[in-house]
Amino acid sequence: MFSNGSAPYDYIVVGAGSAGCVLAARLSEDPRNHVLLLEAGPPDRSPWIHLPIGYGKTMWSPVYNWKFETDPDPNMNGRRIYWPRGKTLGGSSSINGLIYIRGQAEDYDHWAALGNEGWSFAEVLPYFIKSEGNERGDSAFHGGNGPLQVSDIGARHELIEAFIHGAVENGVPRTEDFNGASQEGAGYYQLTTRNGLRCSTAKGYLNDAKKRPNLRIETHAQATALVLRGKRVVGVNYVQHGATKTASAGCEVLLSAGAIQSPQLLQLSGIGPRSLLESLDIPVVHDLPGVGENLQDHLQIRLSYECTKPITTNDQLNTLFGQARLGWEWLIHRSGPLAVGINQGGCFMHALRDAGGRPVTTTPDIQFHVSTLSADMAGGKVHPYSGFTMSVCQLRPESRGQVRIRSRDALDPPSxxxxxxxxxxxxxxxxxxxxxxRAIAASRAMSPYVKREVKPGPEAQSYDELLEFCRNNGATIFHPSGTCSMGRDAMAVVDSRLRVHGVEGIRVVDCSVMPTLVSGNTNAPVVMMAEKAADTIREDARQLAAA
Known part of the structure; x- marks a missing residue:
């Protein structure tokens, strides 16, 4: 549609992840649009992708996972932090923890207050609703017919119930919906599943769309550079099975490679901080200092416990009989731990308080992920004892990092x-x-289930001891964002319509454009953003055609 007549594709989408699958599906709804979707990884055929508990396998798979590592972080005692990111159709929505969380209304109102027109909560809510296929049906806050399937956790677990009651004892209300009028509360998460199977964006959006003759999907196709004519992007270079190829775009290239690889591809193509590009002898197409800056992530701190009762998922996974029972439960009923992934319950609450005991923030500042199993790290081998985990993370960290290419080689992971x-x-x-x-673990409701605190352990009590525990044990909860920030300031990379400042023919549509991190898991917000972007792209195309 509206191509220059010589390009075989109107739109090229780079990255078939949480955003890219949505864009490709929505734009190809118009048969006049010829769309190419490039994905560096393979098709999503592994059963471990579709089985919710398979997250523990794909998290370590070099086939379906980029397996990034950060640079040594001086604030984490020089540790490198493992950053898994999806490398298959569906991207990280194919290997994530399945939790459906939108964040707080204030997150999006803050984006709008920064000058990003159209991004207030009232303006993005329709796109959350449009994308969602919640088994509870339509309501003021939810959609029942969207492509992204969302389901309740069927069975109530004794440990999760104890956690919820323990949170209530500590002043947190029980909630049945973290995505309703208020996020605050303790309860069960809803998951992107249906009938015991994962619903990634590949499954929700691409399964039907890939049958269209105007949509071409290329897997094992890693983008290496943008093709530019002056300051206009006109195509993409990519490597597929060892061969270098070029695809041309008549309308736009849509960069949806995520918070690590979207800024990487821009920098490799000469769009980024001048000093970085010149240090690597990359010709500067456009000096855009914010590319790769403003990196934000949720740091998770995992507290693990030994349980007084043999009721944990550890107990089932550590025996052949238990494993067989889990498999039977899933095969016959599509239920049980295999159907719900790792984290079942959670909580959004105020943690930091002033000297008078009042919360320092107006909205919850921490999130819990509560699992009925325990391991040294998320997705790791479970402990040999009855164990469970409470993972906590700060929702709106102030800390900012960066992503920067190390070389001119597109296959070299960035810093x-x-x-x-x-x-x-x-x-x-x-x-x-x-x-x-710890206060929830010590509550009347939960203390009967706590045999001992394994980590941090009773020896860690003072502020300094607990901070050292955080430095030595903290890890990503898999939400890197912000590296192609949306805004009007000098460090912004895209405008409110997600067009790259100073360069034509390209938009960025993924979590990298978040100016500030949302208060919760990022998959649902990215799907919303892609739905909104698809409408914006079509609107701009209509206006261009009418001009």
Missing amino acids: MQPHYLSTPLDRDTNVAAVRAA
Whole structure:
């Protein structure tokens, strides 16, 4: 549609992840649009992708996962932090923890207040509703017929119930919907599943769309550079099975490679900070200092416990009989731990308080992910004892990092430096979060299930000891964002219509454009953003055609 007549594709989407699958599906609804979707990874055929508990396998798979590592972070005692990112159709929505969370209304109102027209909560809510196929049906806050399937966790677990009641004892209300009028509360998460199977954006959006003759999907196709004519992007170079290829775009290239690889591709193509590009002898197409800056992530601190009762998923996974029972439960009923992934319950609450005991923020500042199993890290081998985990994370960290290419080689992973815990607020909030978890564990409802605290352990009590525990054990909860920030300021990379400042023919549509991190898991917000972007792209195309 509206191509220059010589390009075989109107739109090229780089990255078939949480955003890219949505864009490709929506834009190809118009048969006049010829769309190419490039994905560096393979098709999503592994059963471990579709089985919710398979997250523990794909998290470590070099086939379906980029398996990034950060640079040594001085704030984490020089540790490198493992950053898994999806490398298959569906991207990280094919390997994530399945939790459906939108964030707080205030997150989006803040984006709008920064000058990003059209991004207030009232304006983005229709796109959340449009994308969602919630088994509860339509309501003021939910959609029942969208492509992204969302389901309740069927069975109530004794440990999760104890956690919820323990949170209530600590002043947190019980909630049945973290995505309704208020996020605050403790309860069960809803998951992007249906009938015991994962619903990635590939499954929800591409399964039908890929049958269209105007949509071409290329897997094993890693983008290496943007093709530019002056300051206009006209195509993409990519490598597929060892061969270098070029695809041309008559309308636009849509960069949906995520918070690590979207800025990487821009920098490799001469769009980014002049000093970085010149240091690597990359010709500067456009000096855009914010490309790769403003990196934000949720740092998770995992508290693990030994349970007094043999009721945990550890107990089932550590015996052949237990494994067989789990498999039977899933095969016959599509239920049980295999159908719900790893984290079942959670909580959004205030942790950091002033000297008078009042919350320092108007909205919840921490999130819990509560799992009926325990391991040294998320997705790792479960402990040999009855165990469970409470993971806490600060929702709106102040710490900012950056993503910068190391070389001109597109296959060389970029430098990733998150600078976790680099501000007093972040340090104070994480320590307060650990103490909040301990308070719930010590509640009347939950203490009968706690045989011992394994980590941090009773020896860690003071502020400094708990902060050191955070430095030595903190890890990503898989939400890197912000590296192609939307806005009007000097460090912004895209405008409110997601067009790259100073360059024509390209938009960025993924979590990298978030100016500030949302208060919760990022998959649902990215799907919303892609739905909104698709409408914006079509609107701009109509206006261009009418001009």
